[in-house]
Amino acid sequence: MSAWSRLLDTLVRERGPALFGYAYVLTGDKDRAEDLLQDALVRTFRSGRALGSLDSAHAYVKRAITTAFIDSGRREAARPKRDGVDILDRPGVAVSPDPSGRVDDAVDLRAALLSLAPRERACVVLRYLEDLPVAHVASTLGLAEGTVKRYLSDGVARLRAAAPGVEFTEVETVGVHTHSGGSR
Structure with missing residues (x-):
């Protein structure tokens, strides 16, 4: 097992829940948070680059989550809309107020x-x-x-x-x- 794959394994085991929680707070949706975390891990570790310590890998993945989240917001803003509604609307993204108060x-x-x-x-x-x-x-x-x-x-x-x-x-x-x- 290579050094980067050991680091990835340790990162997911020890810091995975914290990274998922960060992605969830940004997205507000469990499925989108999982996708965002997965994409960030793939982007970070696909080249096999040396990231050094667990802390630096954690920081790098967290930065990748933030960047991917912001980029996805740009893509959503650029999508075509019909009558002000996103044509490719995903469930769980729109927020409606609770009528009960x-x-x-x-x-x-x-x-x-x-x-x-x-x-x-x-x-x-x-x-x-x-x-x-x-x-x-x-x-x-x-x-x-x-x-x-x-x-x-x-x-x-x-x-x-x-x-x-x-x-x-x-x-x-x-x-x-x-x-x-x-x-x-």
Whole structure:
């Protein structure tokens, strides 16, 4: 068994559930999340490239999931539509509000997340669910920090309107480094 196939086996065994959970939060659909994870694993390991450690392989697959998700959103936006409805509509993608009005905050949040554009959703998931700082979200998605802040602002505004019971507090801080000793 080659080194990359051992790494793939270990990654799927130890980190597979976390990677699936990440894909599920992005897609909101079990089948689409499984497909997204499978595609990301194939893209990552098909060349047999050396990825080094389990952590670097995990990060690479997670990045591939994010990229594939955003790309799929672009493809869906480019599909032909008839009377505003996607001709190739897939079940489970459209979100309809619950008429009873007694839906959990978690269900409201899920539906609200599914209504966001792919990049907004990726930014919100990475920032608030993965608890990454804005700079790391920007680095992960290959965007400028200002662009990420704009996506976060727009996404959170939509989420607050759709799920008013869910709290989104911005707690980003800047580290302060102190130096002991005299001035230089």
